[in-house]
Amino acid sequence: MSSTTIAFEKARAEGRAALVGYLPAGFPTVEGSIAALKTMVAAGCDIVEIGLPYSDPVMDGPVIQAAAQRALEGGVRTADVLKVVEAVAATGAPTLVMTYWNPVERYGVERFAADLASAGGAGLITPDITPDYAQDWIAAADAHDLDKVFLVAPSSTDERIAMTTAACRGFVYATAVMGVTGTRATTSELAAPLVARTKLATDLPVGVGLGVSNGDQAAELAAYADGVIVGSAFVQVFLDHPGDERAALGALATLTEDLAAGVRRA
Structure with missing residues (x-):
């Protein structure tokens, strides 16, 4: 059983959903992203997703695109991403990389898997x-005991969901909004039916990415999902505090605590 699955099971045993937090490596800097992700773990994130910045992030909204662009302008490379993974995985939180496929292919698939496992990474979200x-x-991934997290969407057929979930390990990522990522004022009516359909096909935990930005939204999602995935809201904290890392880390801890309380209210 993978460390990611164990984290979901621990949350389930506590009668709640797991909180999954995302931040790109190298944003605002490599060391700054390590400090931020460690803050998120300390404040209540059960599982961490580390973004690998990419020059053509077609599925990301403007907030995450801006963060990735700043990381790339700062010179972040795959080696830096693995450095961040190693530092965050040392906290004990399952640490996955979320990346577009092209950088993995360029790096070398087998090499990437080996280096990710060596850094203590739990797996990859693609x-x-x-x-x-x-x-x-x-x-x-199988050779290096890594989680394989693929995505399902509201447009996925039942056959597609069955095929996708059969290949997953760790959890299944349900993206319940059609379009790019980003925070939203309300949760989507597509999320609950997608989770229900996915659970018919697998016993794996189902995490939902939906643009959650506060504890109330997290509680609403946690009523039916095994995991609440938050990305843009965490990134926005640093965009709101340019050049003031201390203030950003304080705001990040406050946001994480609110979200962690939300998944416990459901």
Whole structure:
């Protein structure tokens, strides 16, 4: 059983959903992203997603695009991402990388899997590649005992959901909003039906990414999802505090605590 699955089971035993937090490596700096992610873990994130900044983030909204661009302008490379993984994984929180497929292919699939495992990473979330085109990654992940997290969407057929979940390990990522990422004022009516359909196909935990930005939204989502995934709201904290890392870390801790309380209210 993977460390990610264990974290979900621990949350379930406590009668709540797991809180999954995302931040790109290298934003605002490499060391700053390490400090931020450690703050998120200390304040209540059960599982961490570390973004690998990419020059063509077509599935990301403007907030995460801005963060990735700043990281790239700061010179962040895959080696830096692995450095962040190693530092955050040392906290004991399951630490996954979320990345577009092109950087993994350029780095070398087997090499990436080996280096990610060596850094203590739990696995990889791959939003733009599906299991039927991911044989190389599936083989490398299995060889290095890494989680494989693929995405399902409201547009996925039941057959597609079954195929996707069968290839997953760790959890299934349900993206319940059609379009790019970003915070939203209300949760989507598409989320609960997607989670229900996904759970018919698998016993794996189902985490939902929906643009959650506060504890009340987290509580609403946690009523039916195994995990509440938050990204843009965490990134926005640093965009709101340019050049003031101390203030940003304080605001980040406050936001994480609110979200962690939310998944416990459901």
